[in-house]
Amino acid sequence: xxxxxxxxxxxxxxxxxxxxxxxxxxxxxxxxxxxxxxxxxxxxxxxxxxxxxxxxxxxxxxxxxxxxxxxxxxxxxxxxxxxxxxxxxxxxxxxxxxxxxxxxxxxxxxxxxxxxxxxxxxxxxxxxxxxxxxxxxxxxxxxxxxxxxxxxxxxxxxxxxxxxxxxxxxxxxxxxxxxxxxxxxxxxxxxxxxxxxxxxxxxxxxxxxxxxxxxxxxxxxxxxxxxxxxxxxxxxxxxxxxxxxxxxxxxxxxxxxxxxxxxxxxxxxxxxxxxxxxxxxxxxxxxxxxxxxxxxxxxxxxxxxxxxxxxxxxxxxxxxxxxxxxxxxxxxxxxxxxxxxxxxxxxxxxxxxxxxxxxxxxxxxxxxxxxxxxxxxxxxxxxxxxxxxxxxxxxxxxxxxxxxxxxxxxxxxxxxxxxxxxxxxxxxxxxxxxxxxxxx
Ligand code: G3I
Numbered sequence: 001x002x003x004x005x006x007x008x009x010x011x012x013x014x015x016x017x018x019x020x021x022x023x024x025x026x027x028x029x030x031x032x033x034x035x036x037x038x039x040x041x042x043x044x045x046x047x048x049x050x051x052x053x054x055x056x057x058x059x060x061x062x063x064x065x066x067x068x069x070x071x072x073x074x075x076x077x078x079x080x081x082x083x084x085x086x087x088x089x090x091x092x093x094x095x096x097x098x099x100x101x102x103x104x105x106x107x108x109x110x111x112x113x114x115x116x117x118x119x120x121x122x123x124x125x126x127x128x129x130x131x132x133x134x135x136x137x138x139x140x141x142x143x144x145x146x147x148x149x150x151x152x153x154x155x156x157x158x159x160x161x162x163x164x165x166x167x168x169x170x171x172x173x174x175x176x177x178x179x180x181x182x183x184x185x186x187x188x189x190x191x192x193x194x195x196x197x198x199x200x201x202x203x204x205x206x207x208x209x210x211x212x213x214x215x216x217x218x219x220x221x222x223x224x225x226x227x228x229x230x231x232x233x234x235x236x237x238x239x240x241x242x243x244x245x246x247x248x249x250x251x252x253x254x255x256x257x258x259x260x261x262x263x264x265x266x267x268x269x270x271x272x273x274x275x276x277x278x279x280x281x282x283x284x285x286x287x288x289x290x291x292x293x294x295x296x297x298x299x300x301x302x303x304x305x306x307x308x309x310x311x312x313x314x315x316x317x318x319x320x321x322x323x324x325x326x327x328x329x330x331x332x333x334x335x336x337x338x339x340x341x342x343x344x345x346x347x348x349x350x351x352x353x354x355x356x357x358x359x360x361x362x363x364x365x366x367x368x369x370x371x372x373x374x375x376x377x378x379x380x381x382x383x384x385x386x387x388x389x390x391x392x393x394x395x396x397x398x399x400x401x402x403x404x405x406x407x408x409x410x411x412x413x414x415x416x417x418x419x420x421x422x423x424x425x426x427x428x429x430x431x432x433x434x435x436x437x438x439x440x
Pocket of ligand 1: 056057099100141185217247295
């Protein structure tokens, strides 16, 4: 481990920092982690390079409630505490899944009514424990079969489709501020399974179920990254939901070759670019940042090397591919705006504890805009309290504004204005890092 630490330190000092590059582009770059490893080089990289953490196993039912009524939070606490200490977001994974359930639950022979209560009690306990500390919850994980029908899981077989709505409602009740996601794999491109997910999500929306986002796991294989990834993300975003790539890895046959690593670099970049191109894509999470912390070799013998760092925490070409897709040019320069819109921020009114600001997005490109996103930082503790003509969210200093459905389209040379009220406790300096990006 010592050798690995030595290998990492120069990178930390000189190289790109994915979380900062991603911030500048208005998305979050995260990683799944293993709680017990969060020290040494692994901990340094996890803390420095990534803006969000997902516990790889520590929040699953068998981890947190191995015995009925007896909770074990130490692994999950460790990840959440680490994230807070490093200013990172947390993606909670996962509340309701067919896998990694404790045997007392799977073998309990519970009647439907009791099983439903066990499920909602579990959600209340777990999401309630981390209320206000988890940014996104994978509320229901992998609810679909490959043909797009609902998976014949314990939950579905016993409770029917309504288990999904009940799970989301229980999660919303337990933590009203967390963004609630459904999450699945092999749904990354257009196809039968993602059609099934799309239909499910539409049904949930029609029923008024509190769902905020859709996670696309993206456990991919080199040479088989779906060409329709961006189009697929976009169609879910167009339902009015956030989308995210939640478990990205791109595996290859071992031993690795230079050609394989080069292709993997291009494909990590491609997935990152797809998220950047969709305004409601909130970020990308890699499923383990190092090949020594990846599930692939155990599950697919003969395959591996699926993450951006090798077994010794040395960054691979894939890492550079991500950095470049986020705008890194090799010299530590800030990424180019790369957009065809500009934005201004004007304080229109100020009073003792607050202010009103107007932001104007202008199409400076040569084609009409179909969606836009503006990001900035309020550096003096200002908080957005109300907004109009855009969906505005704030996480610490960072503010993100996404177009409303009715003002996504901006003709060439045209502009749209949105506004907000903010609170302040002292001075009200102008925002920093004000950036407009395009795409829907
Ligand atoms: O902790 C035990 C250890 O004590 C024991 O010695 C060892 C022996 O095999 O097993 C360890 O547990 C393993 C656990 O990971 C922690 O490493 C389990 O066997 C192993 O099955 C488990 O695999 C996890 C897998 O989910 C289970 O389905 C992977 O780490 C985890 O990365 C993976 O994550 C899933 C997502 O939750 C959902 N999407 C797919 C993704 C990949 O399968």
